[in-house]
Amino acid sequence: MSDVRTPGSTSRGVKSLATAAEAGAHQREWFADLRRRVAAGEPFALLNADVPHEIFRTMDIPYAVGQWWASLVAAKQRSGHYLELVRRRGYPDYSEQYNAVTLGAAFDPEPEAGPWGGLPRPDIIVGDASGDVTRKIFDLWGREPGVIFYPLESAAENEVPVNWWELMPHRWEQAVGPARLDLLTAELENLVRFLETTTGRRFSETRFREVLALVNEQEEWNRKARDLIARARPAPLGVVDSIPSVMLPQWHRGTEWARDIARRFYEEVRERVDSGHAACPGERARLMWIGRGLWYDMGFYQRFQEEYGAVFVWSMYLAVAADGYLRYGDDPMRALAARFAAFSDQLYTPPWSSEWYVKEARLHGIDGVVHLVSDDPRGSYFTARALEAAGFPVIEIHADNVDTRTFGDDVAAQVGRWLEDVVLT
Amino acid sequence: MPTALAALEEAYARSGAPAGNRPDGRAPVVGYVGSDLPVELLTAAGVHALRLTGDPGSGSAPGDRYLGRGVDPAARSVLTRLLDGSFGELDRVVVSHDCEASLRLFYALRELGRVEPGAGLPEAYLVDLRHLPHRTTTRYNRRRLGEFAARLETWTGRALDLAGAVAAHDERRRLLAAAAELRRTVPARLTGRQFLAVVNAALPVAEHVALLRRLLAEAGRLEEHPGRRVFLSGSDHDTPHVYEAVESEGQVIVGEDHSFGDLAVEGPVGAGGLDALAEHHHRGGPAAHRATAGERAAYAAAAVRRCRAELFVAYCRAGDEAPAWDFPAQRAALDIPAVLLERQEYGRVDLAALRKEHPCPM
Numbered sequence: 001m002s003d004v005r006t007p008g009s010t011s012r013g014v015k016s017l018a019t020a021a022e023a024g025a026h027q028r029e030w031f032a033d034l035r036r037r038v039a040a041g042e043p044f045a046l047l048n049a050d051v052p053h054e055i056f057r058t059m060d061i062p063y064a065v066g067q068w069w070a071s072l073v074a075a076k077q078r079s080g081h082y083l084e085l086v087r088r089r090g091y092p093d094y095s096e097q098y099n100a101v102t103l104g105a106a107f108d109p110e111p112e113a114g115p116w117g118g119l120p121r122p123d124i125i126v127g128d129a130s131g132d133v134t135r136k137i138f139d140l141w142g143r144e145p146g147v148i149f150y151p152l153e154s155a156a157e158n159e160v161p162v163n164w165w166e167l168m169p170h171r172w173e174q175a176v177g178p179a180r181l182d183l184l185t186a187e188l189e190n191l192v193r194f195l196e197t198t199t200g201r202r203f204s205e206t207r208f209r210e211v212l213a214l215v216n217e218q219e220e221w222n223r224k225a226r227d228l229i230a231r232a233r234p235a236p237l238g239v240v241d242s243i244p245s246v247m248l249p250q251w252h253r254g255t256e257w258a259r260d261i262a263r264r265f266y267e268e269v270r271e272r273v274d275s276g277h278a279a280c281p282g283e284r285a286r287l288m289w290i291g292r293g294l295w296y297d298m299g300f301y302q303r304f305q306e307e308y309g310a311v312f313v314w315s316m317y318l319a320v321a322a323d324g325y326l327r328y329g330d331d332p333m334r335a336l337a338a339r340f341a342a343f344s345d346q347l348y349t350p351p352w353s354s355e356w357y358v359k360e361a362r363l364h365g366i367d368g369v370v371h372l373v374s375d376d377p378r379g380s381y382f383t384a385r386a387l388e389a390a391g392f393p394v395i396e397i398h399a400d401n402v403d404t405r406t407f408g409d410d411v412a413a414q415v416g417r418w419l420e421d422v423v424l425t
Numbered sequence: 426m427p428t429a430l431a432a433l434e435e436a437y438a439r440s441g442a443p444a445g446n447r448p449d450g451r452a453p454v455v456g457y458v459g460s461d462l463p464v465e466l467l468t469a470a471g472v473h474a475l476r477l478t479g480d481p482g483s484g485s486a487p488g489d490r491y492l493g494r495g496v497d498p499a500a501r502s503v504l505t506r507l508l509d510g511s512f513g514e515l516d517r518v519v520v521s522h523d524c525e526a527s528l529r530l531f532y533a534l535r536e537l538g539r540v541e542p543g544a545g546l547p548e549a550y551l552v553d554l555r556h557l558p559h560r561t562t563t564r565y566n567r568r569r570l571g572e573f574a575a576r577l578e579t580w581t582g583r584a585l586d587l588a589g590a591v592a593a594h595d596e597r598r599r600l601l602a603a604a605a606e607l608r609r610t611v612p613a614r615l616t617g618r619q620f621l622a623v624v625n626a627a628l629p630v631a632e633h634v635a636l637l638r639r640l641l642a643e644a645g646r647l648e649e650h651p652g653r654r655v656f657l658s659g660s661d662h663d664t665p666h667v668y669e670a671v672e673s674e675g676q677v678i679v680g681e682d683h684s685f686g687d688l689a690v691e692g693p694v695g696a697g698g699l700d701a702l703a704e705h706h707h708r709g710g711p712a713a714h715r716a717t718a719g720e721r722a723a724y725a726a727a728a729v730r731r732c733r734a735e736l737f738v739a740y741c742r743a744g745d746e747a748p749a750w751d752f753p754a755q756r757a758a759l760d761i762p763a764v765l766l767e768r769q770e771y772g773r774v775d776l777a778a779l780r781k782e783h784p785c786p787m
């Protein structure tokens with residue numbers, strides 16, 4: 001999600017979206033400005049993707065998202081360098097690479113040689129204590145001078161209603177359950193106090209409500225775009241086009257810029273649909289990509305268009321923007337907690353994940369599913385099982401999404417054979 | 426009469442096996458997984474509790490399929506054994522959130538129950554205790570513990586005897602702590618393998634307590650175990666395989682930091698009902714999956730001194746990566762040689778690395 005000109009789209013000369021180009025340019029300007037602000041003495045926070053950025057937005061504390069940084073590093077083919085720095089400190093380079101790559105920046109003797117001038121040294125890190133390793137990684141970082149790690153708990157529930165995507169916008173209390181909501185709400189109230197104390201900035205309730213409203217507006221535009229793409233034949237765009245237009249603004253949610261570009265992305269999709277534009281002329285198969293983005297080889301997603309007429313119309317990035325973020329309600333802190341108290345369950349924990357993928361596959365008229373299985377994401381078997389039970393063919397490919405070393409040379413050939421033998425018959 | 430140690434070994438050999446004749450006929454049999462599961466509540470409910478363990482010697486293909494190969498193989502083995510009925514008839518499975526593998530095991534059980542009811546798995550229940558050292562988490566845990574207590578009362582139809590259960594478990598911990606001292610003497614009077622048996626003997630608490638008392642009374646007759654004194658850090662050992670391999674080479678494991686060994690001995694809960702119980706399990710010991718590298722290093726330094734270990738071995742199973750992140754801080758905190766064994770296969774250990782006279786890769 002780092003630059004907008006993807007290797008795939010430039011080499012094939014496919015005209016990419018204006019919003020993608022704008023989001024890419026904006027990202028560079030934003031990052032340069034962030035570096036200036038931090039150099040001038042403002043606090044800097046590094047946040048994991050699944051924590052409430054909205055609080056930092058409200059308090060105008062500059063922040064960057066760890067997963068965005070890791071995807072930029074991967075796109076620049078630099079993951080190996082940062083993993084090597086981690087390894088040299090004696091830590092494993094084969095464990096939770098998405099976060100380890102970012103930790104590598106802390107150990108870089110020449111941080112300014114990193115992508116885009118390098119990641120500034122954070123003052124504050126916020127991540128959730130999910131898995132066995134995430135908290136350890138950020139805690140290690142928090143031992144570096146001047147860095148404070150504020151962990152958020154990662155809690156789980158016994159019984160959940162399946163249809164989270166229907167419940168979440170308004171009935172999130174029912175979907176998530178009060179125990180987790182009470183916990184995260186309390187942690188966030190404490191986080192605000194911690195930030196007020198350490199940064200001297202104020203938290204305005206009015207501003208907070210504005211930020212939350214902007215986020216909902218942005219995600220509503222994403223929802224409209226998702227619905228449009230799901231119905232349109234042929235597919236007006238593939239996932240390589242939509243990912244930067246969705247994800248870069250996602251990291252800026254709560255700003256007017258992000259809301260407005262989400263609207264313009266919808267309008268661009270609308271224009272393409274109205275003019276009958278086909279991402280893949282001669283479309284024969286609509287594919288779904290399950291898993292994180294393959295940041296080091298985005299061309300992969302277009303590799304099957306010419307030969308097979310197979311186009312990736314679905315990735316989680318637009319879909320989770322459409323279904324995963326909307327939260328309405330009168331108590332803004334609790335509504336914000338509801339966005340994140342079970343965020344990753346939406347994508348990785350059955351029955352939520354499995355049933356949602358099936359619902360999305362049906363909505364998009366999917367012909368085949370390519371499932372990236374890394375070591376760490378959860379619930380893969382049940383995802384594939386549910387999709388197959390619902391009649392969707394699934395192929396699993398095994399690799400890590402930021403660690404190039406794990407990607408086999410024969411994956412494209414395997415997918416090609418599967419298209420011929422299973423999907424296109 | 427066999428010695429207490431022999432009786433404990435015999436009961437340990439039965440751990441992870443079917444409950445056999447239900448002790449009092451009707452008490453539900455509850456299998457449990459997770460180092461921080463509040464077993465006191467199971468005792469208080471009068472259920473027959475069985476800690477579920479894996480088996481490195483039998484395959485784990487079904488568990489691999491449902492959980493994925495990135496998950497700790499011990500959990501994959503437990504799931505496999507649940508599916509093939511190795512634990513006999515269980516009325517319930519209770520899982521705690523002590524690590525990612527346990528959580529995923531719970532989700533797999535829950536989902537298999539939903540989509541493949543024919544698999545015949547017992548109903549699973551999650552006790553979601555968390556471990557950040559903050560009051561927000563304390564309150565959350567207390568709530569979850571209350572929910573679990575209420576659920577147990579629903580299952581059994583009777584009130585819990587919490588005070589009695591806590592007292593029994595505290596007494597067991599007190600005796601286990603004394604047994605741990607037998608291993609810490611020089612030379613050790615218990616091997617690591619024997620200590621695993623002493624701690625994890627599959628016995629009701631009262632019987633366990635009686636045998637531990639006898640063990641302590643018979644302490645003078647225990648053999649001496651000279652040999653290089655090893656502290657074993659890292660992954661949990663739900664079976665004796667790795668201990669047996671390490672000790673077959675003339676070494677003796679005199680301490681460890683996982684939940685089947687020394688960390689099971691920390692206590693007591695004391696009086697105070699559910700509040701004290703929640704705090705006890707919130708604190709827990711510094712297991713690899715919940716403590717920070719700094720906490721783990723501090724514990725290692727103190728524990729190594731206490732048991733007079735001569736070699737520190739950090740053992741990390743493939744699929745159980747957390748301990749590998751602790752090693753640099755642990756090594757820096759120690760003044761004895763320290764060796765890291767990464768990506769070890771379940772139930773196996775790379776002995777060649779331990780045979781070297783200077784084992785540390787420096």
Ligand code: SF4
Nearest residue numbers: 001002003004075298
């Ligand atoms: S290829 Fe991926 S990382 Fe690179 S610009 Fe495009 S979306 Fe961003």
Ligand code: SF4
Nearest residue numbers: 762782783784785787
């Ligand atoms: S390498 Fe040899 S000398 Fe160095 S710490 Fe290890 S055992 Fe001691």
